[in-house]
Amino acid sequence: MGVFLVLNMMNPERIFRPLRIGSHFKDRIMKKIVLLLFLFTQPSFAQKIISGVVKDAATGENLPAANIQIEGTLKGVIASREGKYSINVEHVPATLVVRYIGYESKKITITSSSAGEQDISLNQSPIEMEALVVLGEDPGMRIMRNVIAKKKSWHKKIQNFSADTYMRSVIENDSGIVMISEVLAETYWDRIRGLRSVIKSKRHTKNLSPSENVVVGDDEIVNLYDDDVLIQESKFVGPTHPDALDYYDFKIIGRRYRDDQLVYDISVQTKTKLQPTFVGQISVLDTDSVMIEAELRPNDFVIFPMPVQEWKVYYMQQFSNFGQAFWLPIDMRMDGKIKIGMIGLQFPSIKYTQITGFNNYQINVTLPDSLYKTKRAFIVDSTSLKKENQFDSTQIIIPLSDREDSAFRMIKRGDSFSKAFKPTGALSRMVKMEDEYNDSIVIAEKKKNVFKTVLDGLGPRFWFNRVDGAHVGIKYSYDFSKTFSAYVLSGYSTSLRRWFYGAGSRYNWGKKHQGFFESDYYIGTTERYPSDNYSLLVASGPALFGFRDYFDFYKNQKVEFGAGYEFRKIDLNFRIGWSSEIQTSLIKNTDFDILGRNNVQRPNPKIDEGTMRSVHMSVIYGDDYVPFGFVGQERAEVKIEHSSSQWLSSDFDFTTYRASVDWRFKTFFSRRFLPNVLDLRWIGGTYTGHLPLQRLSAIDGSLQAFTPFGVFKTLRGQLYEGEKYTAIFWEHNFRTIPFELIGLQSIAKKGIGVIVHGASGRTWISKDRLRTLTYRPGYTDQFHHEIGWSLNGLFGFFRIDTAQRLDKKGFYVGGSFARVF
Incomplete structure (x- = not known):
C-alpha cells in the first residue's frame, strides 16, 4: 500500500495519546516514519498499460467483447471484435478480472514487473443441466418478471452518475472504410434532468474537417436497460420496461454458466405491430435476476419513409455491477446498414458502426448545474480541444481493429464522401453531391479551369404567362469569399420583346457570419400579389396549356437595401430594409396555348402607378417557410411594410x-x-x-x-x-x-x-x-x-x-x- 494511503489510514493521535508524548517529539517520530515508508514501501501510483488478446483456451479462437475489469473499482474495458484489449492500470498491484459468458472468469495480478503484453485464455464452463420442461407459461416470462421487479429495487438507488466515455464511429461503403472518428468524453446522467456528454478530445481520419463531430448527434447514448430507449426520435419499449410483458414474448432458448452462476439466454419477440419494439436475445444472470447482455434490433414492423429502402441496425450491450448493488452499461456496439434510392436513382449502401465504452463510474455525486443550461445531449469543450496532443490514446476503452488501424493511416484529405457515395441511375445527374472540405483539395489538384468555374455559378430562369409570353434568362452567382457574394441576372420576354436584368450582393459579418448587409436591383415583371406557395415557374404550367393564368403582373424597377441578424441560440431572424420602386401597368400580350386551342386569357388589370418608397421589417422564428x-x-413570421x-x-x-x-x-x-x-x-x-x-x-x-x-x-x-x-x-x-x-x-x-x-x-x-x-x-x-x-x-x-x-x-x-x- 502506498505512502499517502497508509498515512491517511493512520491516526497519530490514537498512536501517541497513550504514550503522553509532546507534540514536538511526535513530529520528529512522524518524520522518521514517513522516511521509512518511502524507503521500504513500493508506491501504488505507478501505472502500467496491459494489452493482449482474450482467447478460448481449448480452440484458440478469439473472444470478442470480453469484459476486463480492475477488481474493486468501477473501471474496465471491452475487447474488440478480434478479442484485442488494452487497459490502463493506474495503480499497482492490481487484479484484472476477465469475464465472458459461457466461460470461467479469470483473475490476473498486475505488478510493476508484469509484462505489458498479456494474452488471456479462458476455459469454457462445464454444462451439466437437466432438460427444460415447459408447461403453461414459458419460464422466460417468469424470469423477466423477476428482472423487472429486481430493477425497481436497485434502479431507484441511482440518483445520478458520471463516467469516462469513449466513442468511435466508422462509416463504410461497398468498397471499404470511408471515415473514422473517435471521441473521449465525460458523460453525466441525472434521474430528473437526463443525460449530458461533454466532448473533451477527439481524433479522426484526415478526410474529416477538424470542426466536424461525426460520432455524435442530438440523440442520447443508448442504454437498453432503460424503460424507454430513444433511437432516432423513436421511443422503443425496453425489454425491462414495467409493462414489457404486455409488449414482448420472452422464451428461454439456452442456458450457460458464468463461473458457477447460471445464465439464461432468452429470445425477445414482439407482440405488437404498431409500437416500436425490439427482437433478438438477452442474457439473464439467474442468481441476481439481472440482464447482463442484450443483442437486439428494431422489429420488422418499424417502417422508414422513402427514399430509405432499407435500414438494418443491431444493438449489442453488456452490463456490470462492478461489485456494487446496481447494474450499469459498460459498452454499446451498434452495426447498421442504410440503402437509399428510388426509381432512376440509387446510392451505394452506407454501412456504419458505432462503439461506445464506459469507464470509471462515479455514483450519486454532485453534478455541475452548467451542464443543463442547454438542451443538447452533447456539449463540446472547445477549450480542451484546442490543446496540443489533446487525444490520449491510453483512454481508448475498445481497441481499433486491424482494418480500422490501417484506415487511419491510409485515408487522406481529398478522399471525399461525394465520391465514396456517388449515386447511379438516370436521375443521378440531377443530384449534386458536395464535400467542401475534401473537394476543395481535388479542385486545387486538378487546377479547375475558368469555364468550369463559370458553369458552376450559372442557373436558368424560365417562366411563361399571358404578359411576358416566354421569359428565358440566366442568373450567375459567385462567392468571392466566405463573407461576400454577388449575382447578376438577365432575361428576355418574347411577348413584351424586352430585356430584363438585375444584380445584387450580400456581405455577412460577425464571428459566425450571423449578421448581413444586402443590396438588390431589378427591372422586370413582378406578380401583383404575393404567394408563399407558387413561383413564376410553378405557375407557368396552367397558362402554357391554355388554362387560366394564375397571377396578374406589373412592371417594376426596384432598388432595395437591407440588413439583418440571426440570433441562432433562440432560432430568431431579424431583418430591416428600404426600397424604392417605380411601378407601371402592363397589358396582356398573348393567348398562346401549347395544345393549339382557341382559349382566351383574361385581361391583365391596371395597377395604381407611381413611385413607391417604403421601409419594411420581418421577424422569423424557426426556418423559412417550405411550400407544398x-x-x-x-x-x-411577422412582416410589416410602411410607405x-x-x-x-x-x-x-x-x-x-x-x-x-x-x-x-x-x-x-x-x-x-x-x-x-x-x-x-x-x-x-x-x-x-x-x-x-x-x-x-x-x-x-x-x-x-x-x-x-x-x-x-x-x-x-x-x-x-x-x-x-x-x-x-x-x-x-x-x-x-x-x-x-x-x-x-x-x-x-x-x-x-x-x-x-x-x-x-x-x-x-x-x-x-x-x-x-x-x-x-x-x-x-x-x-x-x-x-x-x-x-x-x-x-x-x-x-x-x-x-x-x-x-x-x-x-x-x-x-x-x-x-x-
Missing part, C-alpha cells in the same frame, strides 16, 4: 401587417419514428391607410389539379385577393397506421399512408374599392370551408387528394407532392 407540405414545421409621402417621398401612404404560423403536434403512436401528427398553418393580414392594388394580399387556390398543402384545394385555378385576409389549413397524417390495422402490411411497407385535411378562410375588400375596380377580382364575401382525405406516399413522393367544398357544392380530385416527414 414536404415536411412539418414549427415557425412563425409614406411625408417621410419617404412616396406616392403612397399605407402600412401592411402580415403574419403566418406553422406548427406540428404529435397525436397518436408518439413512440414511433414517424408518429401521427397534426400540421397547422395559419395566415393573416391587415392594413392601414390607402392600399394600392399592387399591395393587396391573397389566399392561394390550387393550380388546376395541383393541390398542395397550404392552398384551398377546391378553388381551382384562381385565388382570393383582398385588403385583409385570414385562413387556416390543417392536415392530420395517420401515416401507414390504417393499412397496418387492417393487415395490409405490403402497402404499409411501401410507405403509403392516409391523411385527413381541411381548410377555412376568406378575404375582405371594402365596398368602396369594389365599386371602383375595373376588373372582376377573385373574391367571396363569406368564409370558404372544405374537408377531404389523401392517399400519401405513392411511389414515395406523390399523393392523391380528394376535397369536398362545405359552404357550397363541389367535390374535387387532385394531386401533389407527398408529405414525407
